[in-house]
Amino acid sequence: MPETASLSAIQDSPFARKLAAFVKLSDLDLTAMSDLYRRRRRFAVGVDMIHQGQTNQSAYVVASGWACSYKILPGGSRQIVDIQIPGDFLGLRSVLFRTADHNVEPITLVQASEVKQRDLLNTFSQTPRLATAVLWAASRDEAMVVEHLVDIGRRSATERMAHFLLELGARLRLVGLGTRAGYLCPMSQYLLADALGLSAVHVNRVLRELREEGMLTFQKGRVVFDDYDALVEMAGFDRTYLDQDGPLLL
Amino acid sequence: MPETASLSAIQDSPFARKLAAFVKLSDLDLTAMSDLYRRRRRFAVGVDMIHQGQTNQSAYVVASGWACSYKILPGGSRQIVDIQIPGDFLGLRSVLFRTADHNVEPITLVQASEVKQRDLLNTFSQTPRLATAVLWAASRDEAMVVEHLVDIGRRSATERMAHFLLELGARLRLVGLGTRAGYLCPMSQYLLADALGLSAVHVNRVLRELREEGMLTFQKGRVVFDDYDALVEMAGFDRTYLDQDGPLLL
DNA sequence: CAGCCGGACTGATCTGGATCAGCAATCGGA
C-alpha cells in the first residue's frame, strides 16, 4: 500500500503535526498537502533562500535545519525578524506579495520543500480547510513576531534574551528537538545580537550575567536552562500563544 | 433592486476595496462578505474591543474611527503593536486562537462590523477565494508589524517617528483619509510613546526637532509633512509592502 | 608549520533616551 504509506509519512511531518493541532485534516487534505511537498531542496549556509526585492519567489516548509528571516536597513544594520526551525512555513509573504519584502538565509544546512505560488493557491481553492489551517499557522507566526516586538520595545536586554531563548526552547520542544532542560542552538552571538536589537558585545555580557546568576548557560552551541522557573518569572514568559490548539474542528 | 444596491455598497467599503486589490471578488464573494457585515457596533473611548486572555472573542472590520492593539507587560508598561484605521481587520488572531493574546482599545469613537467566529469559518469553507484574500490581508498586516519591529529594533527615535508617521499617512491615503501633505491624527504623544517604545517626554522632544528642522509638524491633532521627500530619505521609508497589489487573479 | 580567520570574550569610554520634577494651556463636568 504505497499510498497509505506516503499518507502516514506526511501525517508525521512536523508541518502536518502543527496544522493538525488546529483542524482535523482529512485524507483529501493530506493528499493535497503531499502535492506541496514534492520538490525537496537543500540550502547551504551563505546561500539566501529568499531575497528581498525579488519577484515570484517560492515558499518553503522546513524539514531540517535552522534559518532566519531578516531585513537590512539603508545604514547597513540588520534586524532578524524571526527564526525558522523544522516544521515552520517560510516565505509565505513572498508568495502572496508580488515582491519579497524580506530576506531569508540559512543558519545551518537547511532541507526544505519548495512550495510554488500556483500550487499553494490551487490547494487553497480546492481544500479550504487546509487554507484555514495555513491561515492559523500564519497567525501563530504573527503572534511570535508581535511578542518579539514587545521584547525589543519594552523589555530590558536581559529579559529579552531570556524570553527569546525560552520561546525558542518551547518551539523546539513542540517538534521534539528540545526539552525543559535545554536544546542545541546553532546561533552565534552575532546572530543573537541581530535578532535582539543589541550589539554583539552586549549579548556576550548578558549571557555571562545570566550564567553567573545560575539562570541559563549558552555555551558551545548548547542552551541549558539552569533555573527554568526563575527564567520564566524574570522574562514574563507566557507560552499560551505558542501551543494552544485552536477550538475549530470544521 | 435592493440586492444590487447592497452589493455595490459592500463593494465600496474600504475593506472590500482593500481585498479587491488582491483578488477579483465575484458577486458570490461579495454576498458572502455582506453576511460578515451584518452586526454593526459602536465603541466609545475607554471601552476595550478585545481583551487579552478572554475566550471566544469576535473580530471586527473597522468602518470609522481609530483603534490600537497592544500588550501589557507584568511590569505595567505597555507596547502598542498596531494601529487600526477604517478598512482594517481587527482581532483576527483572537478568533483563530482560543484565547485572545492581545488587547484592542479605541483611540476615537469606533464603528465596526462584528464578525463571529462561526461566520468567518463558514465563509472560508464556502468561498475559498475570499479566504485567500483574507490571508493576504493578514499577511499585509504582518508586514506592517515586521516593519514596526525593525523600527524599534534598529532605527533611532527620530527615524522611528518619521517612519511611523509616514506609514500611517500612506495607509490613510489608501482609504482616502489623507494626502501627501498630511492628515488628521487623533493620537496623543503618550500613545505615540507606547507605540514607538519611547517615553512621552522623548516623543515631545523628537517632534520638536522634526518641526524645527522643517521636516514635519504634528500639532493639534494634525500631521503636516513639511518636506515629504526629505522625511522618506531620512527614515528609509519604502512603501512597496503597503500598496503593491497581489499578482493573483484566481 | 605558520598564517589566517571567525567567534567568544573583556575593559574603557561615550551617548541616546529614560526618569524625575514641574509649569502652562485646554477642556469637560459639577
Place this chain on the structure above:
DNA sequence: TCCGATTGCTGATCCAGATCAGTCCGGCTG
C-alpha cells in the same frame, strides 16, 4: 465658574547599552 484631568512642553540628571579597541582560542588552509 471653578476644579480636576488630560495633554503639551521643558530642564536636569542618570544609566543601559553602544562603540571602540583590543586579546585569546580553535579550526582551517597553503
